[in-house]
Amino acid sequence: MSTTEYRANTRDMKFILHEMLKIEDTLLKREAFSEFGVDDVNMILDEAAKFAETVFGPINQEGDREGCKFDNGKVQVPKAYHEAYWKYIENGWNAIGIPADAGGQGAPSVLTTATGEMMTGASTSMGVYTGLTIGAARLIHSFGSDDLKNLYMEKMFSGEWAGTMQLTEPDAGSDVGAAKSVAKRAGDHYLISGTKMFISGAEQDLTENIIHAVLARVEGAPAGVKGLSLFIVPKILVNPDGSLGEPNDVNCGSIEEKIGMHASATCLMNLGENDNCRGYILGEEGQGIRLMFQMMNESRIGTALQGVALAGGAYLNSLSYAKERVQGVAIENARDPNASKVEIIKHPDVRRMLLTQKAYVEGMRAMLHYCAYHIDMAETAADKEEHDKHMGVAELLTPICKAYCTDMGFRCTELAIQTMGGSGCTADYPVEQHMRDLKPASIYEGTTGIQALDLLGRKVAMKGGSLFMNFISTLTEFVEAHKGNEAHKDLVAKLETGKDKLSEITMHLGSLSMGGDPLYPVLSATPYLFLFGDVLTAYLLTWQAVIAQEKLDALGKKPEEDAEAAFYSGKVMSARFFVNNLLPNAYGLIEGIMNGDRSALEIAEEAF
Ligand SMILES: Cc1cc2nc3c(=O)[nH]c(=O)nc-3n(C[C@H](O)[C@H](O)[C@H](O)COP(=O)(O)OP(=O)(O)OC[C@H]3O[C@@H](n4cnc5c(N)ncnc54)[C@H](O)[C@@H]3O)c2cc1C
Structure with a gap:
């Protein structure tokens, strides 16, 4: 039975960059990124996929089994990591996001988000070494004296030092x-x-x-x-x-x-x-913590990428398995002892598990690219007002990206194992490693609980609540623009409900806090982050569905007969499934918060 070591989904990345965010009409018109045309972007994506699949992917399992060895103060990384690391450096992958004034290619974050997903999905451990090196070098680039820059920066950016x-x-x-x-x-x-x-x-x-x-x-x-x-x-x-x-x-x-x-x-x-x-x-x-926040914020997005990348890898593996594994008969033939056996992808419950993974993965991938896009737009803004507008989006959404993508990504890897049954639990397939490799991501760079406090306690209230209100306005504009969309007005209406409920619960928690009850909002912070993430995902997927439907109509082909039609149809289905089946999870969380239950605060420690 075949499964992939790692397979990148560049088609979805190209959809996000070109068809959804339309970077060629906005970002790539900026002076800082004028060297990057559509063809360059696509070539970089294709080459990154090739590298991830052929160099990092094949060492991933070996690295897991061999592990790092400690002896008398020295650490040996798995043997195969040496050649792969230096290939990565020689092929210039570490230089892609390095600022141009420091000798790198100065690619926009929205592009390094895509390449980063592929590298970290193929080998998460390797991505830690390379990612931290660039983050630390960027600290020196931003805040180091000339001496420090001269002595350290170049050798770190070149990958010679870590x-x-x-x-x-x-x-x-x-x-x-x-x-x-x-x-x-x-x-x-x-x-x-x-x-x-x-x-x-x-x-x-x-x-x-x-x-x-x-x-x-x-x-x-x-x-x-x-x-x-x-x-x-x-x-x-x-x-x-x-x-x-x-x-x-x-x-x-x-x-x-x-x-x-x-x-x-x-x-x-x-x-x-x-x-x-x-x-x-x-x-x-x-100034330490303020400066370190540059690296921490970058690392939060880098960690969020691990969530999308490993969930994406696990999804594609479980999909391959489900298309080949034959077990049982189709439900309509359940009473026929002679009915032919079918691949498990024919079973409704397996289809539900696969589409759940697909919807989350695509939603989270869109979330991280959306956030990176706003960082790029902020960093190349013409004036402070434009900078603050875009940076506000990134600031508000960073804790959601970090916590939602790592936690939901982990649940997706678990669902990939469930999809595969017993085989998913074994070391014969990569998904159990995906799940194990992903768990620490919801802990380092600030746990989910800490991200939730950052979101509700800081970001939502920041600048008089304007970051949050701007986000709600963006959703309102989208709803107004698409509520008449024949194909998807039901999704748009449900998104509107989600948006209104998010506003309502935010006001409710804010008024409790202002009314002298800060404990209850703190207790509610993590469910609040997840319901916010659900509404954000619903928005991004509905946006994608609107675009995909137009393309599908223009193609006029069936998914069974054309790969592009299959892709666009899959996008529409991801959105429909998410909004109809997974967005309602947010309403459960809202109901839980609104009912005011304080048992977790009131239970005596002896009673746990
Ligand atoms: C594989 C791995 C790699 C790591 N790499 C690095 C690294 O490179 N550099 C580095 O500096 N660190 C690194 N860390 C450390 C990581 O950042 C910490 O583990 C993390 O910040 C949590 O700290 P802790 O483990 O002490 O847990 P604790 O802080 O003790 O937290 C335990 C639990 O209590 C909760 N909690 C704690 N305080 C609060 C609060 N005020 N409100 C609500 N809940 C709270 C947490 O959310 C968590 O659920 C790494 C950790 C791991 C597992």
Whole structure:
């Protein structure tokens, strides 16, 4: 029975970029992206798919089985990772999103979102090494002194050296401000001491140097996040001429045995055990968390991509399986003992599971591209007003992207296993690895609970609630423009109901908070994030259905006879299924919030 190691869905990506967001009419007209034409974009997508499928895909299972090995402070990544990593670098994939002024291709985020999905879907662990390196290098690009830029940036952007982000400590996980790591001023540098844990890629044998971005508190700085500063801490010190010097006093104490992502080393790091861990400040003292947010926001979207990518891979695998696995007879022949057996894709319940996965995957993929598109539009805006408008969309939606895509993506991988029955549970097929590899994504870069607090406690209320109101206005405009659409007016009407209910519940929680009951909104924050995500997904899929229907009508062909007609018909079905079957989940969540039940707050700890 055939399943794919990894297969990219470039057709859906091209649909989002060209037919939905129409980047050639908007984004690609901007000076910053004028080098990218439609053909370039499509060529990059096709080449990325080829690379992901032929280089990263084949090492994924091997990496999982072999895992990382720890011995006396050193980490060995799986053997096959070496060749694949350097092929990635040599083929220039790491340079694609690097700003043009730093020697990269300066591609828009909306394009690197697509290529990133393919790379991380083919090998999530590899995507962690490459993604963190670019994120850390971008910190130096944005906030480093000229010396730091000269010494570190180029080698990191070129992939010669790797990068990490070091926030978490044994007593500082979600509560980043509880970090105890200390930085003492020592002339042109600082001496850092502390213990960091769960640090991805902080020790590995892929690159000769690793540059850590570390949060620590300068002696005497206030408690909490405001007292944190951000430092560049190289594994090997770099001489003024750029050559490598002595090892720095930063060592890996152990690596975690964890649920998945076995090829990504998750390290316990000891900094300054011999009082000689040199760090170099980025920005100024006390700015650490603000600066680190650049990398954290990028990483949140990168983590959300893992959700879409692995759910997408699991969906396509379970689809291949369902088309080949023969079991049982069609329901209409259930009483006929001689009826021929059918492929499981013929069974209604299997079709329901497949279409659930397809709808979520396409909705989440659209969500991440939509968010990236607004980031690109903001970064290339002509004025502040336009910048703030687009950045507001990205700011509001980032916590939803992160939490919704990782959690719903995980549920999709579980559903892919369910679709395949016993085979899905076995190591003979890749979906069980997809599920294991995805679980940590709803925990790192801020857990789902923390994203929900960010959404409801910060983003929705930000700028007098204007980000939220602008989002509602966007949905209202869409509803007004399409409520007369013959083919989809029922979907548009249901979307309108979802939008109105989202507004209502937001006002309700806001008034509880203002009325002196902050606890209940905090209790409701996670269900609120998911119902918001459901309405957002319904909007994006309905938008896609309207476009797809027009294309389908113009083609005038049946899905059975034409691949394009099949694609567009599938888009329409994803939207219809989501709005009719999955959007109602949001109403259940709303009812749960509106009924005011406080049992989770009131239950005595002894009664749990
Ligand atoms: C595979 C992996 C890789 C990682 N890589 C990195 C890395 O590269 N760099 C790095 O710095 N860190 C990394 N981390 C650490 C990760 O960011 C933390 O695990 C995460 O922030 C959660 O912290 P914690 O594990 O201490 O859980 P805790 O903070 O103890 O949280 C436990 C539970 O309590 C909830 N909770 C905690 N506080 C609150 C609150 N105020 N309100 C509501 N709920 C709350 C959480 O949502 C969660 O459900 C990684 C973790 C893993 C598993």
